[in-house]
Amino acid sequence: MPESTDTALTQIASRTDGARIVLDRVSKVYPGQDAPAVEEFSMVAEPGELIMFVGPSGCGKTTTMKMINRIIEPSSGSITIDGRDILSLDPSELRRHIGYVIQQIGLFPHMTIAENIAVVPKLLGWSKQRTAERIDELLQTVQLDPGTFAHRYPRQLSGGQQQRVGVARALAANPPVMLMDEPFGATDPITREKLQAEFLRLQESIGKTIIFVTHDFDEAIKLGDRIAVLSERSQIEQFDTPAAILAEPANAYVRSFIGHGAALKRLALIPVETAVLGAASAAVDHHRIATDDSLRDALDLLIVTGAPAIGVVDRSGSLVGSLTVERISTALGADATALAATRSDEGRPA
Amino acid sequence: MTPFDLAGLLTFWSRRWDDILELMVEHLVVVLISLAIAMVIGVIVGMLTWNKPIPAAIVIAAAGVALTIPSLALLALLIRPFGLGWTSTVIALTFYSLLPIVRNTIVGLREVPPSVLESAMGMGMGPIKRMMSIQLPIAWPIILTGVRVAAQLTIGIAAIAAYVAGPGLGTLIFNGLSSLGSKNALNFALTGTLCVIILALVVDAAFVQITRLTTSRGLRA
Numbered sequence A: 001m002p003e004s005t006d007t008a009l010t011q012i013a014s015r016t017d018g019a020r021i022v023l024d025r026v027s028k029v030y031p032g033q034d035a036p037a038v039e040e041f042s043m044v045a046e047p048g049e050l051i052m053f054v055g056p057s058g059c060g061k062t063t064t065m066k067m068i069n070r071i072i073e074p075s076s077g078s079i080t081i082d083g084r085d086i087l088s089l090d091p092s093e094l095r096r097h098i099g100y101v102i103q104q105i106g107l108f109p110h111m112t113i114a115e116n117i118a119v120v121p122k123l124l125g126w127s128k129q130r131t132a133e134r135i136d137e138l139l140q141t142v143q144l145d146p147g148t149f150a151h152r153y154p155r156q157l158s159g160g161q162q163q164r165v166g167v168a169r170a171l172a173a174n175p176p177v178m179l180m181d182e183p184f185g186a187t188d189p190i191t192r193e194k195l196q197a198e199f200l201r202l203q204e205s206i207g208k209t210i211i212f213v214t215h216d217f218d219e220a221i222k223l224g225d226r227i228a229v230l231s232e233r234s235q236i237e238q239f240d241t242p243a244a245i246l247a248e249p250a251n252a253y254v255r256s257f258i259g260h261g262a263a264l265k266r267l268a269l270i271p272v273e274t275a276v277l278g279a280a281s282a283a284v285d286h287h288r289i290a291t292d293d294s295l296r297d298a299l300d301l302l303i304v305t306g307a308p309a310i311g312v313v314d315r316s317g318s319l320v321g322s323l324t325v326e327r328i329s330t331a332l333g334a335d336a337t338a339l340a341a342t343r344s345d346e347g348r349p350a
Numbered sequence B: 001m002t003p004f005d006l007a008g009l010l011t012f013w014s015r016r017w018d019d020i021l022e023l024m025v026e027h028l029v030v031v032l033i034s035l036a037i038a039m040v041i042g043v044i045v046g047m048l049t050w051n052k053p054i055p056a057a058i059v060i061a062a063a064g065v066a067l068t069i070p071s072l073a074l075l076a077l078l079i080r081p082f083g084l085g086w087t088s089t090v091i092a093l094t095f096y097s098l099l100p101i102v103r104n105t106i107v108g109l110r111e112v113p114p115s116v117l118e119s120a121m122g123m124g125m126g127p128i129k130r131m132m133s134i135q136l137p138i139a140w141p142i143i144l145t146g147v148r149v150a151a152q153l154t155i156g157i158a159a160i161a162a163y164v165a166g167p168g169l170g171t172l173i174f175n176g177l178s179s180l181g182s183k184n185a186l187n188f189a190l191t192g193t194l195c196v197i198i199l200a201l202v203v204d205a206a207f208v209q210i211t212r213l214t215t216s217r218g219l220r221a
Helices: A006-015 A061-068 A091-095 A113-123 A128-141 A158-169 A189-204 A217-223 A243-248 A252-258 A263-265 A293-303 A323-348 B006-049 B055-069 B071-082 B087-112 B114-123 B127-164 B171-180 B185-214
Strands: A021-028 A038-045 A050-054 A075-083 A099-101 A177-181 A211-216 A226-232 A234-239 A289-292 A312-313 A319-323
Touching: A006 A091, A006 A113, A006 A289, A021 A061, A038 A061, A038 A075, A050 A061, A050 A217, A050 A243, A050 B127, A061 A075, A061 A211, A091 A099, A099 A158, A099 B114, A099 B185, A113 A128, A113 A158, A113 A263, A113 B171, A128 A158, A158 A177, A158 B114, A189 A217, A211 A217, A211 B006, A217 A243, A226 A243, A226 A252, A234 A243, A234 A252, A243 A252, A243 A263, A243 A319, A243 A323, A263 A293, A293 A319, B006 B055, B006 B087, B006 B127, B006 B171, B006 B185, B055 B087, B071 B127, B087 B127, B114 B127, B171 B185
Parallel strands: A050 A211, A050 A226, A099 A177, A177 A211, A289 A312
Antiparallel strands: A021 A038, A021 A075, A226 A234, A312 A319
16 A cells, blocks of 8 residues: 555654665656666665765766756656656655755845755745744854854855855755765866865765765865766766775776876775884884875875975874875775775675 | 926926825826836736747737737727726726736746756745745846836826826926917926826836845845
8 A cells, every 4th residue: 555645754753864765777768868867776875874986077967967856857766765656756855855956055035044955845844943043053064154154144254154044044954865966066076076075074063965976086085985977868877985986997988087197096995094004113214194095195205305205193193103105005005905805705695 | 399498397396295295106107006006916927838839938928918019099998897096097007007017027037047947846846836935036136126117107198198197297298289379388287297207216226225125135136
């Protein structure tokens, strides 16, 4: 017996720390077009996972994402969130439980920042007090002082500040799922890096299931738990962790997407503490790197200083060992071996 | 032609100021009623057609053609079905108000950025909610500008409504024209004209205030 829309929505909404999203052979064919924009797309996003869709413009990555909140209706296939078939739910009610951030932000210019954030809570019938408390909390989360910003209008904010409000607004009703369409694409490189770092920190604490569309592979590596590299018609060329894609690109298409410097990009993902450190006494100069920095930072420091070895310090600041170019190279090799090992484990039948 | 006599004009005013004031109020009322009706019709038509290119083009073209009909001819046509007086006047003024209001409603709604609409949709607002709480408020200053233009237009045209025994300052002007050569002919015509101009200026100033008060601070440049 089909359950009511309400029960299904309540269930989805209750998974505030991330719901499982399953897309099964989802296709989109626009009338009057021969080739489908998205063809037989299947994917599972685990609760709390940040999944990046990367691909060139027009590959169908945005179309695929927008089918999850039904801004675009799929032509065929099924989509479930937390086991519930979303195509049977009321689209507007469904969308209130899916955070949505787009590149152009789309803040409502005639509403204050507080009013913008309050839109979904109001639609859901929250009390005034609960909404007000949530606005305060969210503005602090995205590092905007509520006293200063709550009653300003969008046009009085910089691009970076507006995008922070965009993220806060999407998080307003604490949705289990977030869809983000190149949210940092229109900001300048410095702001973008700042927003990315803040966003990573935010995701660590909120743990939503996030589908994040970007055409910037470096952004995908930096933010994603897993990356889906997409080509024409939203075909999945490879779907794996950033480290695995960098270490073993599935084909020439993925390799072309990674571009040059794959090893350097991988180093950026490996923290210094995973490398086998040399004796602390080998670090004769005063150049130091922290254990939670990346091996890329370490290599950078080695090259810049020209020193044969640099010292590694832990959080308390005491010297725990040293790093050389050889040791970094060994660590990179060990990382690849470890990846290959997990891979063959997964491949083995249970 | 009687020479202009300022003292005579002032005497005319002091004797008839209550009549003049009454006609001015009538003039204002008939304009406001017509504007209100035109606004309801115009905004609804605009809301129904703004995103449909062909109906929108037809509506704008039709309203444009309507505006080219000479007001005297339209008023004459309206006497048959609606008789003399207020009804014909209100219908004619509403008719002329439609073009600026419909056109500005369509333009205003079209100028709402697609990204704003998409995020409203993505946040779970249905079509009616989107129209009422996002699109209309953003288009509001542009719609009001249309109403303001319509107001200027109809204040002028309303003066001609006296031809169908309509209310307002046209009565003074027509009195003057029909009694040319008499002592007060010029005073009648001049007073009517001056009052129309004053009314137009006052109403325009009022619209500036209304626009300021009813437009979100976030939309003001």
